[in-house]
Amino acid sequence: MKTSNDLKDVIITCALGSCIGVAVYDPVAGVGGLLHYMLPDSALDEKRAKENPAMFADTGIPLLFKSCYALGAQKKRMIVKAAGGASILEDTSFFRIGQKNIMAMRKIFWKNNVMITSEDTGGNYNRTVRLEMATGKMFIRTSGGPMKGL
Amino acid sequence: MKIIDRIHKSIEAIPAFPATGGKVAELLSQADYSLAQVANLIENDPSITANVLKMANAPYFGATHKISTMEEAVLYLGRENLLRAIQTAGISLYYQKGSPGYFDHASDFWKHSVAVALMSQILSKKITGDENAALYTAALLHDVGKIIVGEFVRNEMKKISMLVSQHMSFLDAEELVLGINHADVGGKIAEHWTFPIEIQEAISYHHRPDLLEKEDNILPWIVYMADEACLMMGIGSSVEGLTQQTVGASLKKFNLRMKDMERSMVMLSDDLNSARELISIIYS
Numbered sequence: 001m002k003t004s005n006d007l008k009d010v011i012i013t014c015a016l017g018s019c020i021g022v023a024v025y026d027p028v029a030g031v032g033g034l035l036h037y038m039l040p041d042s043a044l045d046e047k048r049a050k051e052n053p054a055m056f057a058d059t060g061i062p063l064l065f066k067s068c069y070a071l072g073a074q075k076k077r078m079i080v081k082a083a084g085g086a087s088i089l090e091d092t093s094f095f096r097i098g099q100k101n102i103m104a105m106r107k108i109f110w111k112n113n114v115m116i117t118s119e120d121t122g123g124n125y126n127r128t129v130r131l132e133m134a135t136g137k138m139f140i141r142t143s144g145g146p147m148k149g150l
Numbered sequence: 151m152k153i154i155d156r157i158h159k160s161i162e163a164i165p166a167f168p169a170t171g172g173k174v175a176e177l178l179s180q181a182d183y184s185l186a187q188v189a190n191l192i193e194n195d196p197s198i199t200a201n202v203l204k205m206a207n208a209p210y211f212g213a214t215h216k217i218s219t220m221e222e223a224v225l226y227l228g229r230e231n232l233l234r235a236i237q238t239a240g241i242s243l244y245y246q247k248g249s250p251g252y253f254d255h256a257s258d259f260w261k262h263s264v265a266v267a268l269m270s271q272i273l274s275k276k277i278t279g280d281e282n283a284a285l286y287t288a289a290l291l292h293d294v295g296k297i298i299v300g301e302f303v304r305n306e307m308k309k310i311s312m313l314v315s316q317h318m319s320f321l322d323a324e325e326l327v328l329g330i331n332h333a334d335v336g337g338k339i340a341e342h343w344t345f346p347i348e349i350q351e352a353i354s355y356h357h358r359p360d361l362l363e364k365e366d367n368i369l370p371w372i373v374y375m376a377d378e379a380c381l382m383m384g385i386g387s388s389v390e391g392l393t394q395q396t397v398g399a400s401l402k403k404f405n406l407r408m409k410d411m412e413r414s415m416v417m418l419s420d421d422l423n424s425a426r427e428l429i430s431i432i433y434s
Contacts, residue, residue: 126387
């Protein structure tokens with residue numbers, strides 16, 4: 001996870017796979033951040049979640065918001081975008097981590113009255129996410145494809 | 151010449167696998183040998199010496215202080231880890247040029263391969279209680295076919311992408327368009343290098359372990375699950391993305407639950423940190 005209040009910064013996270021990238025940005029404060037979490041639920045390994053909260057949705061997402069508040073962001077102004085959560089083909093029975101990651105995120109946002117401005121999740125491809133601090137624009141690149149705005 | 155014939159020709163042209171690992175294993179199995187003998191044997195192969203020394207310093211292999219001579223490496227690594235470092239250095243020689251067509255950088259291809267090897271050991275410990283050297287080699291080599299197939303995949307990408315967009319797995323699309331898939335090419339390379347049959351099978355069947363009608367070889371299954379986990383974690387992502395078949399029977403076969411898989415993924419992120427020296431031997 002990385003947060004910033006430096007307009008010159010560009011924050012990038014590569015190759016999301018089933019992981020999810022959550023980008024937040026407060027245009028008034030010029031504060032933003034990007035979280036790359038791997039798994040839905042910190043109950044899996046609480047010790048590990050303490051050391052590295054960004055690994056799980058339920059510990060990482062609150063940390064992202066709190067870290068941005070510390071830099072002056074306000075919840076009501078924050079734009080929230082998300083990408084990732086891809087799955088292996090015919091991912092119906094076992095390897096459902098991508099789907100579980102998407103559901104965990106939606107649940108957390110729903111409970112906390114946060115609206116997702118836009119999202120590009122699911123599918124079977126990798127995504128690279130880029131957040132430009134100067135504009136708050138978030139871009140996505142899928143394997144081999146061009147950069148696209150989200 | 152047809153694509154399939156060109157691929158077979160390329161397999162035959164791959165240089166023989168370095169014999170150093172086998173020679174060291176033989177020496178270590180004798181009743182007595184000196185550290186200097188083992189060190190000399192490794193240093194006789196300059197193509198791997200520097201990388202074996204570099205990897206000897208990986209916390210993953212138990213390094214606690216700086217190791218700067220081969221004799222120290224032999225002393226502190228112990229048999230299994232020493233052979234593993236030699237094997238890794240030998241295999242990396244074939245990955246230097248990467249696999250344009252699948253991966254943007256050789257380092258992505260290598261990182262994925264090392265990650266699958268590390269994950270195979272985590273799963274092996276969970277399933278059998280122990281690590282497994284043959285499994286490590288098979289996992290490190292699971293995508294070796296891509297060193298040859300990459301060029302052809304790049305040329306035929308339009309056709310392959312079209313089939314994949316119609317929900318065909320990338321593996322089946324390769325087979326349809328090229329006449330052979332990267333897993334089978336990898337198995338043939340392992341055969342060309344005279345690796346044991348269980349390693350050849352693990353490579354050939356790493357996407358479809360359910361198609362190998364041999365109950366006793368569990369290697370393809372573990373390589374399959376390790377690969378799947380690394381694809382989900384996006385480690386060294388390639389042009390295939392996640393477009394491979396799910397083999398639902400794999401977890402059931404070993405009485406694993408998805409939670410076990412998730413825990414293994416957490417462990418892998420630790421191992422990747424302590425195995426940086428293994429990943430960094432290919433950096434382009």
